[in-house]
Amino acid sequence: xxxxxxxxxxxxxxxxxxxxxxxxxxxxxxxxxxxxxxxxxxxxxxxxxxxxxxxxxxxxxxxxxxxxxxxxxxxxxxxxxxxxxxxxxxxxxxxxxxxxxxxxxxxxxxxxxxxxxxxxxxxxxxxxxxxxxxxxxxxxxxxxxxxxxxxxxxxxxxxxxxxxxxxxxxxxxxxxxxxxxxxxxxxxxxxxxxxxxxxxxxxxxxxxxxxxxxxxxxxxxxxxxxxxxxxxxxxxxxxxxxxxxxxxxxxxxxxxxxxxxxxxxxxxxxxxxxxxxxxxxxxxxxxxxxxxxxxxxxxxxxxxxxxxxxxxxxxxxxxxxxxxxxxxxxxxxxxxxxxxxxxxxxxxxxxxxxxxxxxxxxxxxxxxxxxxxxxxxxxxxxxxxxxxxxxxxxxxxxxxxxxxxxxxxxxxxxxxxxxxxxxxxxxxxxxxxxxxxxxxxxxx
Amino acid sequence: xxxxxxxxxxxxxxxxxxxxxxxxxxxxxxxxxxxxxxxxxxxxxxxxxxxxxxxxxxxxxxxxxxxxxxxxxxxxxxxxxxxxxxxxxxxxxxxxxxxxxxxxxxxxxxxxxxxxxxxxxxxxxxxxxxxxxxxxxxxxxxxxxxxxxxxxxxxxxxxxxxxxxxxxxxxxxxxxxxxxxxxxxxxxxxxxxxxxxxxxxxxxxxxxxxxxxxxxxxxxxxxxxxxxxxxxxxxxxxxxxxxxxxxxxxxxxxxxxxxxxxxxxxxxxxxxxxxxxxxxxxxxxxxxxxxxxxxxxxxxxxxxxxxxxxxxxxxxxxxxxxxxxxxxxxxxxxxxxxxxxxxxxxxxxxxxxxxxxxxxxxxxxxxxxxxxxxxxxxxxxxxxxxxxxxxxxxxxxxxxxxxxxxxxxxxxxxxxxxxxxxxxxxxxxxxxxxxxxxxxxxxx
Numbered sequence: 047x048x049x050x051x052x053x054x055x056x057x058x059x060x061x062x063x064x065x066x067x068x069x070x071x072x073x074x075x076x077x078x079x080x081x082x083x084x085x086x087x088x089x090x091x092x093x094x095x096x097x098x099x100x101x102x103x104x105x106x107x108x109x110x111x112x113x114x115x116x117x118x119x120x121x122x123x124x125x126x127x128x129x130x131x132x133x134x135x136x137x138x139x140x141x142x143x144x145x146x147x148x149x150x151x152x153x154x155x156x157x158x159x160x161x162x163x164x165x166x167x168x169x170x171x172x173x174x175x176x177x178x179x180x181x182x183x184x185x186x187x188x189x190x191x192x193x194x195x196x197x198x199x200x201x202x203x204x205x206x207x208x209x210x211x212x213x214x215x216x217x218x219x220x221x222x223x224x225x226x227x228x229x230x231x232x233x234x235x236x237x238x239x240x241x242x243x244x245x246x247x248x249x250x251x252x253x254x255x256x257x258x259x260x261x262x263x264x265x266x267x268x269x270x271x272x273x274x275x276x277x278x279x280x281x282x283x284x285x286x287x288x289x290x291x292x293x294x295x296x297x298x299x300x301x302x303x304x305x306x307x308x309x310x311x312x313x314x315x316x317x318x319x320x321x322x323x324x325x326x327x328x329x330x331x332x333x334x335x336x337x338x339x340x341x342x343x344x345x346x347x348x349x350x351x352x353x354x355x356x357x358x359x360x361x362x363x364x365x366x367x368x369x370x371x372x373x374x375x376x377x378x379x380x381x382x383x384x385x386x387x388x389x390x391x392x393x394x395x396x397x398x399x400x401x402x403x404x405x406x407x408x409x410x411x412x413x414x415x416x417x418x419x420x421x422x423x424x425x426x427x428x429x430x431x432x433x434x435x436x437x438x439x440x441x442x443x444x445x446x447x448x449x450x451x452x453x454x455x456x457x458x459x460x461x462x463x464x465x466x467x468x469x470x471x472x473x474x475x476x477x478x479x480x481x482x483x484x485x486x487x488x489x490x
Numbered sequence: 491x492x493x494x495x496x497x498x499x500x501x502x503x504x505x506x507x508x509x510x511x512x513x514x515x516x517x518x519x520x521x522x523x524x525x526x527x528x529x530x531x532x533x534x535x536x537x538x539x540x541x542x543x544x545x546x547x548x549x550x551x552x553x554x555x556x557x558x559x560x561x562x563x564x565x566x567x568x569x570x571x572x573x574x575x576x577x578x579x580x581x582x583x584x585x586x587x588x589x590x591x592x593x594x595x596x597x598x599x600x601x602x603x604x605x606x607x608x609x610x611x612x613x614x615x616x617x618x619x620x621x622x623x624x625x626x627x628x629x630x631x632x633x634x635x636x637x638x639x640x641x642x643x644x645x646x647x648x649x650x651x652x653x654x655x656x657x658x659x660x661x662x663x664x665x666x667x668x669x670x671x672x673x674x675x676x677x678x679x680x681x682x683x684x685x686x687x688x689x690x691x692x693x694x695x696x697x698x699x700x701x702x703x704x705x706x707x708x709x710x711x712x713x714x715x716x717x718x719x720x721x722x723x724x725x726x727x728x729x730x731x732x733x734x735x736x737x738x739x740x741x742x743x744x745x746x747x748x749x750x751x752x753x754x755x756x757x758x759x760x761x762x763x764x765x766x767x768x769x770x771x772x773x774x775x776x777x778x779x780x781x782x783x784x785x786x787x788x789x790x791x792x793x794x795x796x797x798x799x800x801x802x803x804x805x806x807x808x809x810x811x812x813x814x815x816x817x818x819x820x821x822x823x824x825x826x827x828x829x830x831x832x833x834x835x836x837x838x839x840x841x842x843x844x845x846x847x848x849x850x851x852x853x854x855x856x857x858x859x860x861x862x863x864x865x866x867x868x869x870x871x872x873x874x875x876x877x878x879x880x881x882x883x884x885x886x887x888x889x890x891x892x893x894x895x896x897x898x899x900x901x902x903x904x905x906x907x908x909x910x911x912x913x914x915x916x917x918x919x920x921x922x923x924x925x926x927x928x929x930x931x932x933x934x
Contacts, residue, residue, distance in 0.1 A: 094664070095664075096663045096664040096666070096670060097657065098542075098543060098670075098671070098675070099542060099543040099544075099550075099551075099655070099671075099672065099674065099675050100543075100550055100654060100655055100657070100672075100674070101657070102656075102657055102658075102659070104550075104654035104655070104762045104764040104766075105766075106543075106544055106550055107543070113665075172616075172617065172766065173616065173617050173628070184617070186766065191770075191773075191775060192770060193768075193769050193770050193773075194770075210544060210548035211543070211544055211548070212546075213541065213544070213545070213546055214546075215546070219540045220538070220539075220540040221557075222540070222678070223678055223680035223681070224678065224680065224681050225669070225678075225681045226540060226542075226677075227542070227543075228543065228544075230543065230544070231542070231543050233670075234666070234667055234668065234669075236667035236668065237667070237668050237669045318548045320548040322548075322549075322616065322630065324637075325637050326635075326636060326637050326638075329635075329637075331635060
């Protein structure tokens with residue numbers, strides 16, 4: 047029987063399990079599936095941990111989530127086509143849920159479908175090799191400190207790319223008398239109450255963590271950008287400065303000559319695609335972008351179509367895009383969708399790359415990823431989820447942020463799946479300090 | 491030609507390079523040696539990094555060293571028999587040097603001997619397998635993102651066991667509104683100035699980190715012990731309490747019913763022996779103790795004597811013990827010392843284990859490790875270094891600590907290698923806030 051290894055039980059890996067389950071429920075015969083998950087529970091980065099650095103088994107901590115993290119995009123734009131928020135929670139809920147609510151939603155779908163049985167938890171993949179048409183996957187069963195190998199016909203890499211930090215050096219960091227951390231290790235904004243915090247970076251992590259720190263009492267937040275400022279209108283406690291050049295004691299110097307005293311440095315400098323378990327010829331090498339090369343339809347490893355990758359793109363669309371990819375991957379594996387020649391695959395990828403490079407900004411990028419999903423949907427039977435309407439929601443969300451980045455989460459969107467509009471949350475986001483599922487769902 | 495892989499270029503791995511070099515200098519033909527080091531420089535944990543968690547390549551940070559770390563034992567008890575501190579620094583120096591001085595000393599010996607040429611830096615070992623009398627070692631050249639394999643006749647595991655933290659859970663950690671870290675990630679005590687710090691653990695890390703925090707301005711330091719308190723006489727800012735039971739908000743509860751408000755939690759809870767690159771049948775499984783089983787003479791993997799381990803014991807003796815082990819390992823590899831049958835090796839190890847288990851305290855343990863070194867020295871030609879006198883120095887050091895754990899570093903010891911007694915340092919340790927090599931070596 048054909049055997050499939052899925053590496054990772056986060057949103058992408060769980061989408062792959064769901065995709066096969068969907069075929070099985072239609073009476074199709076599906077392959078044997080083993081999903082290897084390094085964490086002790088599912089949900090990928092949505093599975094919060096207080097741990098940082100290395101975990102209880104000495105393995106790198108996967109999670110980059112922090113307390114008080116709320117969705118930074120409307121949930122209507124990430125809704126599963128085959129499992130609405132309303133189906134999961136039994137009623138409409140507001141558009142910007144905290145982490146615990148999204149985790150509950152992601153795992154709820156696969157839990158109800160009884161898919162946990164496919165997953166071997168606390169089992170990181172150590173090595174994947176390919177020979178004679180088969181993959182040998184070496185894993186470690188951490189709980190029993192037992193390393194073993196199994197053989198598979200296909201491997202689906204769904205290990206994510208927001209768990210291994212990109213950590214640059216700046217002169218003087220080695221003598222800075224305060225905490226230095228990457229956003230990957232950020233856990234609790236309360237630690238920075240009363241402090242002057244420098245957030246290096248000008249993308250989503252920096253924006254959200256800087257605002258969290260302010261929300262929970264930081265006295266000052268400085269954003270440092272390499273290319274261009276975020277440009278939001280923010281209270282006086284915030285400032286935006288160009289690139290950090292060096293620190294001397296607590297004094298930070300920036301490219302425009304400005305100097306500021308700071309107490310803590312948070313490097314919000316992004317993540318690496320990191321696959322220490324893959325050999326050179328199977329390993330995707332890319333930075334975070336909309337079209338990494340080497341993956342046909344963003345999914346199939348062109349040099350060896352028995353290897354597939356999910357969710358490796360920079361993302362506007364998330365959960366439902368992973369679904370579309372996983373449904374397509376399933377059809378490739380089950381032979382329902384033919385794969386063209388290497389040359390044709392590369393030509394197709396190259397044309398996507400060229401379109402990616404013609405981008406003139408966020409609006410273009412949203413439409414680009416929308417078109418990519420449209421392409422995937424023509425190839426598989428994942429339900430159409432009106433992703434064009436979602437593209438307009440993304441643009442509206444961008445606009446809300448420009449209006450007020452502290453209150454954009456107070457807006458509500460209609461679900462393209464159910465047609466219902468979300469209720470307004472009982473508490474404005476800046477005043478909502480309790481991020482628990484219970485507090486979010488209760489009627490105030 | 492026989493090929494040797496050494497995993498790690500810290501004190502143990504460098505001792506192994508030095509051991510072969512010593513034979514080569516006597517005109518013996520030595521095998522081809524490749525040392526794989528995951529860090530970009532040598533010195534193992536003595537190579538300080540400001541980084542925590544994962545490094546610039548996404549690999550676990552090896553270093554557990556923090557700023558302001560000074561040797562916590564007299565340097566005379568760790569001196570190399572073949573390279574004195576006086577030879578390295580050109581004059582006698584005080585007995586308790588800061589980290590940078592010890593790093594300089596360790597790498598000075600191998601630097602002068604031109605041994606850096608054997609080392610491939612930024613090259614972690616991914617996997618070791620054994621078949622048909624040979625090892626295949628898979629490594630990653632991080633700078634070039636290139637994974638490759640080479641074949642060896644012997645592998646020496648010198649990767650240390652103070653770099654992968656043991657991190658227990660206590661109820662409430664997931665909601666503690668402040669920083670939680672393991673001592674592995676502790677870097678700068680200044681971060682905790684004005685804070686109430688809880689150090690969980692009652693061994694060397696806890697003692698030293700708690701005292702560092704006090705030295706650099708922490709308002710309160712609580713030590714929490716599982717078995718027994720350290721029992722030092724300390725200023726009123728310190729207290730010792732039994733095991734932490736839980737935290738609720740900032741309130742910590744201990745086993746005796748005491749409750750205390752705290753601002754930060756440092757888990758000084760020790761380290762794991764962690765070899766993710768080794769399969770089950772080659773992997774040492776042990777906690778930190780004086781006699782791990784499975785290693786003949788504490789070095790030779792009994793089940794496969796082509797595999798050797800250095801420095802895997804709990805340690806009073808350090809650098810010179812690693813030397814004695816490395817010289818012995820060299821002789822085993824070069825066939826100068828016969829290895830007995832598996833049964834004889836196991837019987838020998840078992841008798842050491844029984845003696846270890848008869849321990850009645852630190853003094854016994856010091857004499858035990860002294861006897862172990864005596865045994866090694868009978869098997870190889872590492873210069874006798876009067877390790878029995880060092881044993882008495884360890885006991886005196888223990889006594890100094892009991893007298894005053896804040897000032898024991900102000901004592902001076904005679905070198906058994908040169909016969910000269912160390913000078914008293916120009917500044918009492920509690921007042922010495924600059925831990926640089928320059929500040930330490932200058933005449934005040």
